[in-house]
Amino acid sequence: MKRKLLEVLLLLGLLSAALCGCGGGSTGKTAEAGPADSAGTQDPAAQPAADHPNAITVGIAQDLDESLDPHLAVAAGTKEIMFNVFEGLVKPTPDGDLVPAVASEFTSDGTTYTFTLRQGVKFHNGDAVEMRDVVYSINRNRLAEDGGEPLIPALSAIKSMTADDTTLTITLDQANTEFLAYLTLAILPEDYDGQDTAPVGTGPFKFVSRAAQDNIVLERFEDYWGEPAYLDKVTFKIIENADSILMSLQSGAVDLFAHLTSTQVAQLGDDFNIEEGTMNLVQAMYLNHAEKPFDDVRVRQALCHAVDRQQILDLAFDGYGSLIGSSMYPAFGKYFDDSLTNHYPHDVEKARALLADAGYPDGFAMTITVPSNYQPHIDTAQVIVEQLKEAGITAEIQLVEWGSWLSDVYAGRQYQATVVGVDASTMTARALLERFTSTAGNNFINYNSPLYDSLFVKATSSAGEAAQTEFYKEMEADLTKNAANVYIQDLADLVAVRKGLTGVRFYPIYVLDLAGVRYTA
Amino acid sequence: MKRRNGFLTAGLVLTGLVAALILLGAFWTPYDPNAMAAGPKFDSPSPAHWMGTDNFGRDIFSRVLQGAGATASIALATLFIGAAGGCLAGALTGYFGGAADELLMRLNDVLTAFPSILLALVVISVLGPGKKINVILALGLVFIPSFARVSRTAFASLRDVNYIQSARLMGASNLRILAVHMLPNTAPVLLPALTIGFNNAVLAEASMSFLGIGVTPPDASLGYMLSEAQGMLFAAPWYAAGTGLVIVAMVFSVGLLGEGLRRRDKGVL
Numbered sequence: 001m002k003r004k005l006l007e008v009l010l011l012l013g014l015l016s017a018a019l020c021g022c023g024g025g026s027t028g029k030t031a032e033a034g035p036a037d038s039a040g041t042q043d044p045a046a047q048p049a050a051d052h053p054n055a056i057t058v059g060i061a062q063d064l065d066e067s068l069d070p071h072l073a074v075a076a077g078t079k080e081i082m083f084n085v086f087e088g089l090v091k092p093t094p095d096g097d098l099v100p101a102v103a104s105e106f107t108s109d110g111t112t113y114t115f116t117l118r119q120g121v122k123f124h125n126g127d128a129v130e131m132r133d134v135v136y137s138i139n140r141n142r143l144a145e146d147g148g149e150p151l152i153p154a155l156s157a158i159k160s161m162t163a164d165d166t167t168l169t170i171t172l173d174q175a176n177t178e179f180l181a182y183l184t185l186a187i188l189p190e191d192y193d194g195q196d197t198a199p200v201g202t203g204p205f206k207f208v209s210r211a212a213q214d215n216i217v218l219e220r221f222e223d224y225w226g227e228p229a230y231l232d233k234v235t236f237k238i239i240e241n242a243d244s245i246l247m248s249l250q251s252g253a254v255d256l257f258a259h260l261t262s263t264q265v266a267q268l269g270d271d272f273n274i275e276e277g278t279m280n281l282v283q284a285m286y287l288n289h290a291e292k293p294f295d296d297v298r299v300r301q302a303l304c305h306a307v308d309r310q311q312i313l314d315l316a317f318d319g320y321g322s323l324i325g326s327s328m329y330p331a332f333g334k335y336f337d338d339s340l341t342n343h344y345p346h347d348v349e350k351a352r353a354l355l356a357d358a359g360y361p362d363g364f365a366m367t368i369t370v371p372s373n374y375q376p377h378i379d380t381a382q383v384i385v386e387q388l389k390e391a392g393i394t395a396e397i398q399l400v401e402w403g404s405w406l407s408d409v410y411a412g413r414q415y416q417a418t419v420v421g422v423d424a425s426t427m428t429a430r431a432l433l434e435r436f437t438s439t440a441g442n443n444f445i446n447y448n449s450p451l452y453d454s455l456f457v458k459a460t461s462s463a464g465e466a467a468q469t470e471f472y473k474e475m476e477a478d479l480t481k482n483a484a485n486v487y488i489q490d491l492a493d494l495v496a497v498r499k500g501l502t503g504v505r506f507y508p509i510y511v512l513d514l515a516g517v518r519y520t521a
Numbered sequence: 522m523k524r525r526n527g528f529l530t531a532g533l534v535l536t537g538l539v540a541a542l543i544l545l546g547a548f549w550t551p552y553d554p555n556a557m558a559a560g561p562k563f564d565s566p567s568p569a570h571w572m573g574t575d576n577f578g579r580d581i582f583s584r585v586l587q588g589a590g591a592t593a594s595i596a597l598a599t600l601f602i603g604a605a606g607g608c609l610a611g612a613l614t615g616y617f618g619g620a621a622d623e624l625l626m627r628l629n630d631v632l633t634a635f636p637s638i639l640l641a642l643v644v645i646s647v648l649g650p651g652k653k654i655n656v657i658l659a660l661g662l663v664f665i666p667s668f669a670r671v672s673r674t675a676f677a678s679l680r681d682v683n684y685i686q687s688a689r690l691m692g693a694s695n696l697r698i699l700a701v702h703m704l705p706n707t708a709p710v711l712l713p714a715l716t717i718g719f720n721n722a723v724l725a726e727a728s729m730s731f732l733g734i735g736v737t738p739p740d741a742s743l744g745y746m747l748s749e750a751q752g753m754l755f756a757a758p759w760y761a762a763g764t765g766l767v768i769v770a771m772v773f774s775v776g777l778l779g780e781g782l783r784r785r786d787k788g789v790l
Contacts, residue, residue, distance in 0.1 A: 243751045263576050267755040315557055315577050375752075382577065382739045386557050397737050 054519065055233035056501065058512070059245060059254040062373050062402050063213050063238050069195040070186035071141055071151050074406065076281075076423040076510045081236055083511035084218060084229075085124075086186035086201035089115050089134065089168075092427050096333070096508045098180050101226075102129060102187045102202055103168075110175035113183075115168045122223045123189050124206035131163045136190035138170075138183075149441050154182050154430065157460075177465045181426040204229040204515040214238060218514075230503070230518030240402075242375040255498040258512055261375055262318035265494050276320075277493040277506030281421030282327050282432065283377070285368065285384060285486040290446040291416050293364055300483035302354035304344035306391035307384055309488050311346075316379035320492035326476035327422070327432050329490035331508040335429040337473045340480045351391040363392025369409055369418045372399040376491060381419045384486075410444050421491065423510035429472040430460065436479060445485060452478045529781025535774030543593050546586030554587040555579065555739045563757045572763035576753055581746075581760055585767050588741035593771070595657055595742070596722035602661025603722075604715060607668020612699050614669070615676030626673065632666045638728055645734050653736060660725050664718060671714045675707035709786035716779025720772045727768055743768050 064078040070086045073079050091101040100106060104118035121129040142155035150156055159173040172179060186201055194200070199207045204226070205218040216236040220229045237254060239245050246264055248254040249272065265274050285303070287294040294300060313321045322330050325340035355363060366388075370381045378399070385395045395417075400408065409415040424431035434440055436447040437456050452475055459471030480487070495504055503516035557577040564574040572581035610629070614622040632640070644659035676699075679685055688698050723743075730736055730744030738745070743764055750761035 243748060246752065263753055263756060267753065311557075315562070378738060379577075383557060385739055386555060397739065399737050 054231055055235070056231060056255040056498075056517065057235045057237050057253065058514070059239045059248060059257040060236050061238075061242075061245075061259065062240060064210075064216060067196040068199045068207070068210070070188070070199065070201065071137075071195075074410075075402075076421075079423075079425065080510050080512050081216065082186075082199070082201075083203070084205040084234070084514050085199055085203045085207055086188075087203050088184040088187060090180060090183050092184060092507055092509060092511075094505045094507050094513075096331070096427055098184065098427070102134065106180075108180065110177055111172050113170045113172075113179065115170075115183075117166050117168070118225060121202055121225045123192075123202055124200045124221055125189065125192065126223075127189055129187060129189075129202060131165055131168065133190045134168060134187055135161065135163050137185060137187045140188075141185055152182055152185065153440075154179075154434070154460075174461050176460065177468060178428040178430060181428040181431070184426055205234060208233075227515075229515040231514065234514050240373045242373070249496055255501060256496065256504070256517070258493060258495045259376075259491075260494045260496055261379070262320050262492075262494065265496065266318070268496055270499075272496040272498055273501075275495040275497055275504050275506075277495070278322065278329065278331050279421060279491040279493040280329055280331055280508055280510050281423050281491060282324065282329060283380065283419070283421040283488045283491055284327075285381075285417050285419050285488065286422075286445050287417050287485055288413060288415055288445055289448065289484075290413065293358065293360060294416065296358045297482055298354045298358035299360065300486075301344065302351040302358070302391065303388070303393070303486050304483045305347045305351035305354065306393065307387050307486050307488070308346040311387070312380055312383045312488060315383050316376070317489075317492065320494070321489040322492075323489050324487050326480045326487060327436065327484075328429065328476050331490070332424075332427075332429065332432075334469055335472050335476075337476055340476060343480045344483070348390050355391065355393075360392075363394065365394040365396070366416050367398050368395050369398045369400055369405065369415045371402045371405040371420065373402050374420070377419045377421070380488065384419070410442075413444050413446060425509070427509055429469075433459075433472060433475050433479075436475075436484060447479075447482075447484050449478055449482055449484075526781050526785050528777055528784055532774060532776075532778030532781045535770070536778050539589075539771050539774050542586060543590045546583075546590045550580075550583035550586050552580035552583045554583040554741055563753070565757075566759050566763075573757060573759040575749070575757060575760055581763055584741040584746060585743070585763055588743045588746050588764070589767055589771065591653075591736060591740065591742040592723055592726050592744065592768075595653065595660070595726045596719055598657045599660040599664055599722040599726070600715065600718050602657065603664025603718060604668050604711075606661070606665040607670075608672045608704075608711070610665065610669040611672025611674075612676050612703070615673040616680055616695070616699060616703070618677070618680075622673075625669075629666045629669050632663075633670075637663045637725065641725065641729060642734065645729075656726065656729060656734070656736070660722060660729070663725070664722065668714065668718065671710060672707060675710040676703055679703050679706055709783075712786070713779045713783040716775050716782065719775050720779075723768065723772055723775075743771075 060077060060081065062075070062077050064081060065073050065075050067073070068078070068082065070082050073082065087101040089101060089103040090098040090106065093099055100118070102118055102121055103115040106113060106115045108114070117129070117131055117134065123129060138155065138161065141151040142158055144150045157172045157174070157176060157179065158170055160171045162169045188195060189200055192200055204221055204224045206221040208217040208219050210216045215238060218234045220232050222228070237248070239248055239254070245257060245260070246267060249257055249268060259279065268274070285307070287300055287303070289295055309323055313319055313323070323341050324330070325343050326337065328336050330336050355361065368381050368384065370377050372378070378397070381397050385397060388395045409418050422432070434456065435442045436445070437443065437453050438448040455471050455475045455478065459468050459475065462468045462471060493506065497504055500520055501517060502520050503518050505513045505516050507513065557579055562574065562576055562578045564570055566573045570580050570582065572585060575581055610625055614625050641659040641663050644662055645655060648655040648658060685698060685702055688702050726742065727744030727747060730742045730748060736742040736745050746764045747761060747768070750757070750764055754761055
């Protein structure tokens, strides 16, 4: 009997070993599928970080767009990173201003914009930036190929563009005070066609290499016209598995990671400083107005009343984050209308009444599609599912990978509801609001409000900045009144920075500027 | 034969306990498993919350009860597909032999050559993630080869024994021979295989959910909970501990049962 007992114990040991093996094996698999764990010695990118102190590894939660061409980039995550590689005639500052970049100076009276080309600006391939490159870059975004929509529709406001070797004059068909923001578009060399895979720009960092699903490497551009970057080299490591992020930070494989959750931050320990900014995203449960029952404004309003946004912040974000009520976030100072924030107070009774009014007294079932690599959105969706239950709505979460979210939800518009954050590509209200005009190509919620469309025309054609701001605010109010989406918050941007590193700068747009990051010691 | 079979008794008792807990979880849990703020966030284990609470303030014990049910039901369904498919293939190839035997068993070898989780990943990516039924189908397919091999050996060893040949001489149909005369006699081999298979299925479901391709939140399954727990290992260590313990208990009890069955039948074979 004794021996048998021993055998049982051995069996138990074996079982638990198998279990542990399974756990360990799983993590290993993750590393293979989306190379998350760079603690291993087989990773060449992690090694130099130890040898050369003037390089860092930055973790990012998703791979960049397939094409790295800045004019064609779709994902916010791509623009966020490539901000370090490209510049326009002007570029944004952390305060929300626009300062000259490839241009050395500019003047404007609202209708005519004049730029002077900065002398001595070089592309990463060594060529000097010439006026023809500037004209090419603007035209590429302004003129439609094959009769389609131009890459930046707003640029069709350009009536004429004249250029000599040093001066570019742009005349608009009518005064537009926010036009300058579009000229942050990347200046690219005219005779270079490798932007998809080996992008070349004028920014403080130059592109070195990319391994799909694994990493992107940037190095300091020595011939940068302005204040050069401090770091020699930055490696962006793609860590799609939310669980691996913490481990990669603690193991030392990653030095900087933006957009962390409050739970992750709480566990990080003493090796990191936590910098807090805002994500500059409009996080909402976006609703597809082309799908029943979301075509009914009462249903959408009911959803807004049913969701308790403060509880979302408390439960999923430890109270971090700023509530919003329309497609505008507080960092955009003058455009942000705080009176819209609490337009739909949490009120389950009212939600039920609105649903009954719309013909759904017993609620309905819906699917919330969430990209699986964004834990904050998954957490938000989980809380929403619980809250909607109280109003009689049965929601279920469908996780999709980021690639299929882009193709099916964003481009294909095949979804009912989705929880994501939408960013502004330029620092204008237009960047956030134009997408909801009925004909916009990126109107993925199929919003259709004639009033909204006409307000947009008025806003973009008004000369005075004050009047324009008013129109934009009316557009925001229209979105709120029609309950276009269930607006939630602008997430707090918690950035973990290894101690000894400093210089992270926050912008009112979704970018991760690394030019100022440096070692203090 | 009259000796007490401690393994069988212990296995039956423990498995019964686990099964009772799962059944209980299907009808009653202390709190709604998905109800948020049932208690404070990250509350450590206490009389009110036996296994503490998670990042949403959900009661972990309630979620474990429900998650164990989800995991067990996926494992059982997986086992059913794997065992039925495997036995069918094993019976046909073991009994008839010939070219079909060669072909099917080589195909079997090919399937076995894939790491099982990788194969399941491929199937899931074809079927689409996030649906319980797809997880079951994927795992079921992965489990067929091992059952096919085990049952083929059993059927092949019975093919030429005297009572089968007698049955054949008496004109019994192949189907009757397979189902009535052979299948019951493969039980000593198949039953332990089933219990081991169940354990593997539990672990496989846990691994798949751990990798994020099993059940979708907010539903609980033990593997998914374990993967969630990993993200808060330092904030709520009891989350991982409680969930892991239940997996161990489940696998251990059925493992004991399997060992008991094997010992009981040792004299028979």
